[in-house]
Amino acid sequence: MEIRLLHTADAHLDNPLSGLGKVGNARRKEIARAFERVVSIAIEKGVTALLLAGDLYHDPSARSSPWVKSLFKKLERHGIHVLAIPGNHDELPACKAYMEEFPPNVYIFSGEELTPYTRIEGLSIYGVVSTDKHRRVLKGFRKVDAPGFHIALVHGQYRLTDQFAENYCPIEPEDIELSGLDYIALGHFHNFMDCSHGRTRAFYPGSPARLDFSDIADRVVLLITLNDAAVSVEQVPLEDRQYITVEADINDPDHIHHQVASIEDEAACVRVRLSGITGDPSISSSIVDDLVEKYSDKFFYFCVEDKTDVMIGDLDDDFTIRGKFLQRMRQRVQDARDGEDALRVRYALSYGLAALRGARLK
Template sequence: MMRLIHTADLHLKKGEKNRLEVLRWLINNLERFGADALIIAGDLFDNDTDANILRPEVRKIFQNTDAKVIIIPGNHDQHSYSYDYDYGENVVQLIKTPFESYQLAGIKMVGIPYQEKRFIECIKDLPEEIDLLVAHGTLYDKTFIFNYIDDEETRYMPVYPESLSGLARYIALGHIHSRCIEKKYGDTFVVYPGSPSALDIKCVGKRCVYLVEFRDGDLKMETVEVEISPYWVTREFFLFPGAEAKLIDEIREFLSGIKDKRVMVHLDIRGFSEESDRNLKSRVEQLIREFKGKFSDFRIDTDKVQSWSQLLENRIVRNFVQKTEGIEFNLRMKIFEITLPIFNKLLE
């Protein structure tokens, strides 16, 4: 039996001490998880310069465990590894291209470092019966790729589902930061753990890593929350004309209900306001002052709020609004939420 923690995309960077603390937390908790190894599926560092600066400190962190730390290069730290670089005696760098094999506790592993080529070109001569394959690239699965990742994340070492079935029991991927993703192709589990730190505003929800257990022919996996890592909560609010005070009360109620002190909040307000830009800005600034001490980061975006009076200058819109006057308030607001942005787009 072997247990391991799978993570990726820590993007360690000079001046970002919280990211180093997350790595330290992972190393210090490996024994608690009963893990024999920590797998880092690329982009341990934000860039090669940061790797050179932080390597001594990272080596000290790695030395706090007897477990193996197995690393592959990602697109951000592609040149940060060498057999001449000392990361610690317990660290295994899988850096040979197109792939490198390694065995631990009877588990056959293969690491595919990030390369400027397609994934399928890297796996032509892979050995059979691989238990764990580690790689860093973009999985082109149509069920999620356009919903959860942006253009920047789709450019690197494309991985296609048809090449994965039967390739290994568990494929540990890195490259997508925002969230964890689990897929299964045939008998092969494919997992992105997401970044264990909230690198940017797209990292919504609690940060996690994967605990994977290989026991004979069985494979078990579960997410483990990174208990010290802050995370983003985002929500969109629609502003109905004349309901500015009601919206502020709704936002205040939402914010008051958040109890986790790690939460960072981003609110996106869109819609139409009867008030001047100055008055609406004043309401928002008061709300920010009220909750500023509750969250480590708190942002409200009002760039998508537009002038109601300007929209009503159009006769078609004005007539439409008048015809909805007899409709129940909540239903009328729902109609506005759907239709007014369309009117506004057509009138641009």
């Protein structure tokens, strides 16, 4: 027996995208079309079920719910089931759309325990709604004693080594490995990630469309094939607009312009993130204004984030850690052997000030 499923998550329909300004509405429509494309792929691939692992909607208002229902009815006409869990953006009971009447092919998990849905031959599919964001929903889980394949839908944060990572409904590697499940359809992280451990395959598909500049990976939906031999996972590509970040130092304006001008994709969303040290705050303001004036009309969306630090002129009476650090680094700049050495010191100064602010360093 072979069963095929399609796994997606984090569509975030109705996202206001207020940061995109005048192009926000156009981008919202693109995000909706990306989800519609997922539905089309489910039909093209002839899957048994579409798995939605949370945050279908960006907020509980779920204004797109009538349109989403029409897509679910389209899947019903092709004999395709829809199994979904709410996420942290469209959680129950706030999101009333999940409690409405759906076509018979749709099942929304609403319990706080991983309970199985067994109405599809050969499958036991588990889903959970977590009202405790600190709870490890997979900890101690054991599948029911039933033949066929065992699949779970979980919306939560896989444990990363990064100390600044969010800890929403944490998922530990051992929770995956000891679950005994064949596949875990994860949601919450917006880029593709393989979290498989032991014999259990577990993946984040990422959002169907990029939602902000942190969504750097290619967009995909996951085609899961289950048979007696193995569980295979295929990344089916989704076309999407590029989000490009240009990291630039305030002390090299010519290079900043060169970096931006070399971007050939005019359909991209482009962000310039300025860093570095300046003794005059008007310098960064001038560079920002110049960049915005020159490139705002070249790309679908363009913005500049000014993360520069100002080197305060008189630091002799500043006895804070920041003040002492700046005093030392100012002297290092003055003692630099050449321009390249001075630039390295400025980079070190920039990273040091960012660390003192508690910023996340890369």
